[in-house]
Amino acid sequence: MSVRLAGALIKRVMVGSTAAKRIMVGTGATAVQVWTAFTSMGMSKSGTQVTTTNSTSSSANTITGWVPQAAYPGTVIDADTSLVMSESGEVTITATATISSSGTASHSRGIHLRIDGANVATDSTTVGSQTSFATSYTGPVTAGQKIGMAAWVQATTSGYRNLTAAEIVVKPTV
Structure with a gap:
């Protein structure tokens, strides 16, 4: 508002x-x-990240290689793994990702949106042809908290395990 x-x-x-x-x-x-x-913040994944073989929701890989988005110049990224909240308040956080698919074989895969390492929202599938994932969290955050993402693909073929794009955007709800 x-x-x-x-x-x-x-x-x-x-x-x-x-x-x-x-x-x-x-x-x-x-x-x-x-x-x-409070101003909005955002970061995008730079490059492709290959998830580990047969990773699962409980062993999801932390996504690294984040860069601040030009539209959100106040974004601070910690250790290449997470966005650091600059203020406390009520926010909506959206997370999107693209995980490549080399076919239509069914296998579990998806993303977790994380705050301080804890999963707060998830989008997943067992449909082999689904490549886009999106989830969101609306609620309180505290200055200094770290917002990140993890992904998994329960497959052995590397063509199924490539996270080729990802984005996290934080916006105040007021």
Whole structure:
């Protein structure tokens, strides 16, 4: 949700000489956030990553090789494996990936969206011809938390195990 004043989008709010991080309306437990200085972040997978032979949902491979997306210049990536949250707040995180398929053989494969290494959302299939995966999480995050992805393909043929593209985007829900 964007907040406008006289038609202009509010990008920054000052309280004296201090920049506000959010504006709440209401009192106590019924207060709702109506504006945040939190900016969206995003990263894309660079290059192809081959998952390990016969990996499973419980042994999914951490995706590495992330680069910040140009549209989100404030994105910070930690150790090539995860996006680091710059602020706390309510967000929607979307994760997408493409895993190559060399045919129509049925085998388990998919992606996990992770926060601090814990799976928070998953998209998976056993349909051999499915190559696109997408999942999302909406809820709270805390500054410093790490957002990442893991993937698996329960197959031995390398042509089935190539993660050729991936993206994670974090947007505030307000």
